[in-house]
Amino acid sequence: MHSNQLIYNCTWEDPRIDRQLLKIDSKSSVVAITSAGCNILDMALDQPKSIYSVDINPRQNYLLEFKKALLCKRGHDDLFQFFGIGSHADRRQIFSELKSVLRPEAQDYWQRNLGMFNPRGGRSSFYWHGTTGLVAWLIWRGATLLPVNVAAIATSLFSAESLDEQRQIFALGEPHFWKQWMDRFVSSSFSMSLVGVPPNQTEIIHNTYPGGLFSYIKDKFKHVMTEVPLKDNYFWRVYAYGSYTPNCCPNYLKHENQALLADQASRIHSYDLSISDFLESHPGAYTHFVLLDHLDWLAYYKPSELLREWNLILTNSVPGTKILLRSAGDGSDLIPEGIRPRLQASTEPLEALHRMDRVGTYASVHLWEVIE
Numbered sequence: 001m002h003s004n005q006l007i008y009n010c011t012w013e014d015p016r017i018d019r020q021l022l023k024i025d026s027k028s029s030v031v032a033i034t035s036a037g038c039n040i041l042d043m044a045l046d047q048p049k050s051i052y053s054v055d056i057n058p059r060q061n062y063l064l065e066f067k068k069a070l071l072c073k074r075g076h077d078d079l080f081q082f083f084g085i086g087s088h089a090d091r092r093q094i095f096s097e098l099k100s101v102l103r104p105e106a107q108d109y110w111q112r113n114l115g116m117f118n119p120r121g122g123r124s125s126f127y128w129h130g131t132t133g134l135v136a137w138l139i140w141r142g143a144t145l146l147p148v149n150v151a152a153i154a155t156s157l158f159s160a161e162s163l164d165e166q167r168q169i170f171a172l173g174e175p176h177f178w179k180q181w182m183d184r185f186v187s188s189s190f191s192m193s194l195v196g197v198p199p200n201q202t203e204i205i206h207n208t209y210p211g212g213l214f215s216y217i218k219d220k221f222k223h224v225m226t227e228v229p230l231k232d233n234y235f236w237r238v239y240a241y242g243s244y245t246p247n248c249c250p251n252y253l254k255h256e257n258q259a260l261l262a263d264q265a266s267r268i269h270s271y272d273l274s275i276s277d278f279l280e281s282h283p284g285a286y287t288h289f290v291l292l293d294h295l296d297w298l299a300y301y302k303p304s305e306l307l308r309e310w311n312l313i314l315t316n317s318v319p320g321t322k323i324l325l326r327s328a329g330d331g332s333d334l335i336p337e338g339i340r341p342r343l344q345a346s347t348e349p350l351e352a353l354h355r356m357d358r359v360g361t362y363a364s365v366h367l368w369e370v371i372e
Contacts, residue, residue: 006059006113007196009130010238011035013292013326014357015042015251021348021367022288022322024048031278032290034270037064039290041071041252044264051268052282058272062106065270067252069098072262076255082117084244084253086125091117125242131194136239139186148176154240158230158248167226178218187214200300201293201328205363208329216363224360233358276305279312286316291325293362295334303336310339314370321370322346326362334366343368 018039024030028048032040034055041064043051055061070079074094081088088094091114099107116129123129128137143150153173160166185191192202192213202213209216224236234248244253251257271278275291298306313323323343327334335343346367354365 006063006130007057007132007194008036008060009063009127009133010235010250011038012132012235012359012361013039014235014359015039017353017357017365018290018324019043019046020353021324021346021350022290024288028287029284030288030290031275031286032288033275033292033294034060034064035292036060037067038250038252040064040268041067041261042250043290044261044268045251045257047260047264048267048288052278052286053268053270054273054275054278055270056272056274058105059109061270061272062102062109064268065102065106066098066110068265068268069101071252071258072265073098073101076258079258080246080249080253080255083126084246084249086127086243087117087119089119127238127242132196135191135194137242140240142185143177146176148173157225158233158237158240160230163227163229166230170222170225174222186217187212197328198297198301201296203300204296204327204329209363220361223355224358228356228358228360235359274309276309276312279309279316283316285318287318287321289313289317289321289323291323293326293328295325296327296329299333306334307336307339310336314339314342317370319370319372323368323370325366325368327364327366329363331364331366335368342371344371345369 012035015038019042022043024043024046026047026049028046030043030048030051032043032051032053034040034053037053037060040051040053053061053064067083070082078088078094082091095110095114099110102110116126118124123133123137127133150173153169156169157166160169187202189199189202192199205216206212224233230236232248234244234250237248238244244250246254252261271282273281275289275294295306295309298309325331325334346369348367350365350367354362357365
């Protein structure tokens with residue numbers, strides 16, 4: 001699936017948390033997993049020396065390239081139409097003007113997949129496409145069959161002025177949300193794979209969380225809906241509506257940031273490689289690594305590759321290099337025994353920040369610094 005599909009149509013990690021932890025500046029040289037590129041562009045607002053955007057799935061890098069092309073070559077209206085609204089009536093004409101700045105593989109991919117931005121049809125938004133978008137669309141369609149007006153509840157939640165108001169609104173709808181079909185669908189291995197959650201992560205949750213995977217999903221969802229302000233929570237908004245608003249969207253879509261990002265775009269370099277393969281072929285003295293949650297996969301399926309990656313990270317780090325990662329578990333098995341003496345845990349208030357994460361789906365977040 002990951003070798004044949006666009007998985008992530010938006011990045012599912014909160015850059016507000018990441019940037020506070022990473023403290024990127026003009027001397028920073030960052031290696032980060034691309035995902036949908038949203039947070040790569042968010043980090044570029046801190047104007048680092050360079051960002052190396054690495055993803056083993058080239059389609060994720062094609063997506064970042066398309067966003068960069070729009071930022072650099074078109075006005076904000078077109079940028080927001082494509083990736084704020086999720087569709088554009090003139091998509092083919094605009095793409096024909098942009099494609100020369102894309103590498104040939106990206107040109108070919110978008111030439112075949114511009115239908116993702118078609119404003120007509122059942123899935124009339126880019127955010128209902130990609131495998132994560134398909135799952136969101138199916139859940140939303142199923143929710144319309146519930147005995148409550150889910151659209152009205154969503155509108156009320158995202159316009160609530162306080163957490164108390166959010167809690168009251170959510171309490172009205174919650175008894176109707178979790179039907180048996182929803183349990184089966186959202187916790188199935190098929191659905192989890194579509195949203196980029198491999199079987200080992202579901203197993204971690206099932207084995208460590210009281211009540212298993214479905215209880216984990218319900219509890220995380222409730223936490224976001226009742227404990228984190230929703231007015232600027234663009235992560236959940238886009239999967240409720242299939243679009244952003246100018247006041248609730250990733251930073252790269254805000255009008256005031258376009259000129260700076262267009263200026264910084266040349267500092268972002270994309271590679272269709274694993275982290276390990278990138279570091280072997282592009283050695284350097286990197287100051288930051290943003291690893292998302294992929295170490296869960298390596299720890300379970302390929303512990304030898306986990307050790308290889310850590311050794312390469314340390315070889316290509318400097319004292320004080322920051323390494324940010326997330327996990328579906330407590331993260332205790334993500335650092336091999338021989339690696340740990342060369343790292344120290346950050347003194348940042350991770351748990352407090354984690355509770356305010358607008359995504360809210362990970363069990364833990366970790367920030368390590370290289371000692372030597």
